[in-house]
Amino acid sequence: MSFGQGGGYGGPGGQGQGSGFGPPGSGGPAPDWSALADSAAAERRRKRRLWTIVGGALATVVIAGAVAAAVVTTSGGDDDPSSSASEDRISGAGSESGKGDPSFSSVAPPPDPKEFIASADKDTAPLTVDSFFPNAEITVSGHTYERRATHNTRDCASGASSKLGKILTANGCDRLLRATYTREGTAVTVGVAAFADEGPAARTAEQAKGNLESLPGQGVPEFCRATACRLTSNTLGRYAYFTIAGYADGKAVTADDAPTSEAVRDTGAYVYRRIMDRGREQALKSTEQ
Template sequence: MSFGGPQWPQEPQQHGGQPYGQQQPNPFPGAHAPDTPDWSALAEASAARSRRKRRMIFGGGALAVLVVGAIVATAIVSGGRSDDTAKNGSVTPTDSAGPDDSLTPTPTFSSVAPPPPPDPKDFISNETKDKAPLSAEGLFPGKKLTMSGRAYKKGATSSTTDCASVTQAPLGSILRKNGCDRVLRATYVKDGVAITVGVAVFSTEAEALKAKQQADGGIAPLAGSGVADFCRATVCLRRSNSIGRYAYFTQAGFTDGTKVTTADKAVYQVSDDLGTFAFNQIYARGRTQASAAAGAPGE
């Protein structure tokens, strides 16, 4: 049993031991035929073998041609696919957009985290870094301010290096003892309530913090520019706080001299608003200087 595939033709078989071809008649009837070869039969058999051999050679040659053709076709198709892939986005060193692309460096990324941005508080905590201009008009700009919809009209402003001269005892001696360099003041008024904000400037944060902790007495009220004297020989609301190298103090009371009590919520609201405003203005100095330092070359 064969297992598939073409079967090559088999040689024809003769029975009885006769050679290929037809048996020739005996020319001598009644006599025994001589044992001479049948040359005609032998010639015909030889010719048949030659024809079969030629057919086999021709068939093998045709098969070889088909195999070679298939190999060539496969190579062409494979080459075509390779070219098509390159044309459709395959990245190779020669697939550059321009002559200089091969010179473009590969981007690298540092594993070191960038430094954090400067802290605004650092710039308002020591005079060595706090170099921005400082004035009463710069710290308390404009003719009025608004806090949460509440508008306050600005009165007089002042600036002095004699810190004790603009205080009510014993705050003056406390400021002087802790190294006060300057006091800037501004007065605001709203609905019969006036308030003076005084910002004391020190060299370091530690000095300002001690002055705030030891605070006693208050900042002297600043009248003028449409605001009459207030908080004279009466009870007013005094507060103190600090941020960085700045300590700030407020004194608020009624313009008609009425004593302030804990029930006078309007006076407390004024004190809260102006204390917040002073804090914001001082912190804004630090933020502005920190932003400038972050954008400076070498920072």
């Protein structure tokens, strides 16, 4: 197809004559410009009406979709915690008994046991041997120990070497409780020193020098007096606690000695639990008052 003169469409290989729109004076008949304008205007009006109808239908679909979404979001269900039905189930409203269960928000969390062993102001339970060493036999990590001796004194320095005794006294130790346990020839003494609060207890464990005095009794001779033994020191709340472990026959402890390592670890863990139990018992009593 080729373009003819005057901008019209011509036939194959020829010029456009009379079939296209030509400029004035091109020789073709003059177009009816008024009729053409009216026809174009009518076509534009028809298209506007069509788009208005289609657009309105589309708007209706969008609005209907939005309403459906709103219904789904607010209806709630068994897994929807925001629904009123879920809230009623949690609070127990409408239960068959008529009383309902207490809501979760109304149940106060239990007190922290560590708050009750942090200072003497709250830790008011008696400082007795039975509080810390109540069992004649204990089993920790599969190892069973027998209690052979106990001691309770307000003179903390009397139950420790001179170096550790001075540190206990300087930090205001109020009481020292000790117990000795044995297992297959191993002897271990564990001691708990009580202070006014956490500060001096932590300082004592950090400054610890020398050792706890071992406690003989019930078939256990003096041990760890002139030979190498294993020592530990630790702290929990207002308490510092110590262990010293060796052999009842006086044999020296070596660095890689397993029985004494187990003895200090096991009895230390036992005392830790006893102190925590002390806090838990007092915390529980506070909720009953």
